[in-house]
Amino acid sequence: MVLPVYNAEEYITDCLDSILAQTYPYWKAYCINDGSKDNTASILDDYAKKDARIRVFHTPNAGAASARNFALNKIEDEEWISFIDADDYIGPSMYESIFKAIGNEHIDYVRLFSRRTPQRYNPQAVNSDESKNVNYKIVTREEYFVNESVGGYTHSLFVKKGIVDDHQVSFPEKMVMLEDQAFSIACATHAKKILILDQPRNYFYYSGNESSITRTSKDTSDDIIRCINIVYKAFLATGSTAIINDYFYSKYLPVKLDSLYSKRLHYRHIKLTERLLPEIKLRIGRLSFKTKIKYIIVKIFRLI
Known part of the structure; x- marks a missing residue:
């Protein structure tokens, strides 16, 4: 131990x-x-x-x-x-x-x-x-x-x-x-x-x-994003569609994003959100919440 x-x-x-x-x-x-x-x-x-x-x-x-x-x-x-x-x-x-x-x-x-x-x-x-x-x-x-x-x-x-x-x-x-x-x-x-x-x-x-x-410690915005990234890559490596869709996007990611955006974010996270908002409204405004979450997280990984 x-x-x-x-x-x-x-x-x-x-x-x-x-x-x-x-x-x-x-x-x-x-x-x-x-x-x-x-x-x-x-x-x-x-x-x-x-x-x-x-x-x-x-x-x-x-x-x-x-x-x-x-x-x-x-x-x-x-x-x-x-x-x-x-x-x-x-x-x-x-x-x-x-x-x-x-x-x-x-x-x-x-x-x-x-x-x-x-x-x-x-x-x-x-x-x-x-x-x-x-x-x-x-x-x-x-x-x-x-x-x-x-x-x-x-x-x-x-x-x-x-x-x-x-x-x-x-x-x-x-x-x-x-x-x-x-x-x-x-x-x-x-x-x-x-x-x-x-x-x-x-x-x-x-x-x-x-x-x-x-x-005494609180989750930081940076740590939440790092954790999402590590977990996301680990799930991708499994090649399991069930794990990625039914756990990561449906359960894990919404909780983490809710925690992330309920905090006082660093300026770069705020700018990242501002950069995504017009694109989200233009391209996925009518899609389901699950699909929006998937789109947002892919963009986060590409832009950070």
Whole structure:
């Protein structure tokens, strides 16, 4: 598992304790201390001394995407990769449940679910029979994108290392936000069989950390466009008409464009919109919303 850490002295022990409590013993945690200025480094080093499965690397601060890419390059002999954030924690049977569900199936990608909680880590509270019940289904890549709830956070995926290596998937380091979505969706486009594991009690997102990057940062217009571009190219590479038409244009793109144009845009985005408006009115004024969206996004990619 990959664990980027920055100034997390208040929460990192909860996270690491939940990892050490796993009923599945064959794991390794790659902890990347991303230039923390608090006591995070010494806490990580102490845990690494106690358990050899915890591997700690100290790097200059470069952001979560860079830290995750650093870890991916350090992982050599692992078959599966998962991600966890420093202020989150996992149920004791999380990995046992995943491998139990995978069984002998040739799974490439596992879609996980999480539960948002205001509670700090409590071993007794998360050690529930509910988390041991394995509820899952297996779908094809096309079925996943067209019919299912597509994950976008790194903690929502459990992916074969071969997919990351063979297709050179990495986190886009220029992006402040949405880099996890770009990575997760790109990985899923290369999966043939996907397992959807509906067990939110196995991963807990701690909502009490007001300093978490997911709470203090906002999507920028540039990052939204970069993410759309990366995802669009990944879908084109699949050659799947169903994914492109029934997911990208019908579901993914309208949400992203709505988010994009509801923000205070950079001047170049405003100019881009002004350049497109006359052409949209002239050429596609009577077309369906779906077709307009498709036309606009093609133009965005060509003009930026």
